[in-house]
Amino acid sequence: MEITDATEEDVETVKDVARRSMEASYALSPDAIEGILNDQFNPDRLADLIENEESVLLVAKDEGHVGGFVEAEINGEKGTLHWLHVATEFRGMGMGSGLFEAARDRLHEAGVESVRARELSDNAEGQGFFEYFGFEKAEQERIEIASEDLIVDIFAENESETEDEDETDSEPQETVETDDGTVHIDRSEELAGESGPFFVAYADEEYDEQYGFYCGNCESIVEAVDSMDRIECGTCGNLNKPDEWDGGYL
Structure with a gap:
């Protein structure tokens, strides 16, 4: 598995991965998923993320095929992970964990001191993922994407656990x-x-x-x-x- 910065050649594949991941894991209607895809993963927006120095868009490839991606945002000393998706046929390979850790490392390298992760509550299979990495559910908020009213769980990085991990350099x-x-x-x-x-x-x-x-x-x-x-x-x-x-x- 290889994790690299996304390029414009990956834009269409990123949207396809998001589609397959959401259809398999999200308790949303097909119309709602299509609306989110067109709003959040359209080619123009993804191309802007690739060019924006305050954004992180990484893809994970297996034998040259994109199987997952992660999107994060840098905002001064704060960083936010917005989307992480892995297509069903690439799950079980550690791709989700690899993408998360790579994005978190990239944020910290950019000077981010506090990392948060956002997860749609309708992602039935994603519950518990962020807690494994030492994140705690901090709050919920309502957002609107493509006229859909959605609930987002916001996870905050547990700074004490992060420091302990750095001190012990623990293996997975x-x-x-x-x-x-x-x-x-x-x-x-x-x-x-x-x-x-x-x-x-x-x-x-x-x-x-x-x-x-x-x-x-x-x-x-x-x-x-x-x-x-x-x-x-x-x-x-x-x-x-x-x-x-x-x-x-x-």
Whole structure:
């Protein structure tokens, strides 16, 4: 996977990725999604973002194909992440996490001290994503896009946790104790869930023998998929549908 600045050649693909992501994850009508796409992801606006030094527009590519993107804004010492989308066929590769971290790093490199992230409440699969990175839901606001009245959740960066991460230079992996012993979680291998992401869990330190999955919503271990090839957390009900994850993890 490669994460780079978007170019004008990526404009149409960015809109297509947003369309596929929103159709799969947003509890909005087709007309509402189309309105948002035409307002927020039209070629002129995206081209302006690419040229604007106060904007960040990054794309993630896998074998040359754009699978996701992130848009952020620099406003003095404050930065705001507005949109992050990954097409369904590219989910489960850590692309969402990679884009988020790259955008956050870019904002901090530009002198931003406080980062916020905005998420439409209608994104049923995105809940819990920002909390994993140490963000906390700070407030809600109503906005209007293309005549649609929408509710936005605003997440604020937890500065104390950010400082701790910088001091420890922590790796994305961690461990969890189970009845079978220590299970190793690979945070770089992320799969989409309805209430939060799932991460691949391994039974060994070398990350060769898969044990199951780690639910990012309630921090429980899921040892297996069900008869319909779904990953479902028995503790909180977080669900990953078969078309949202890569069977190669098994």
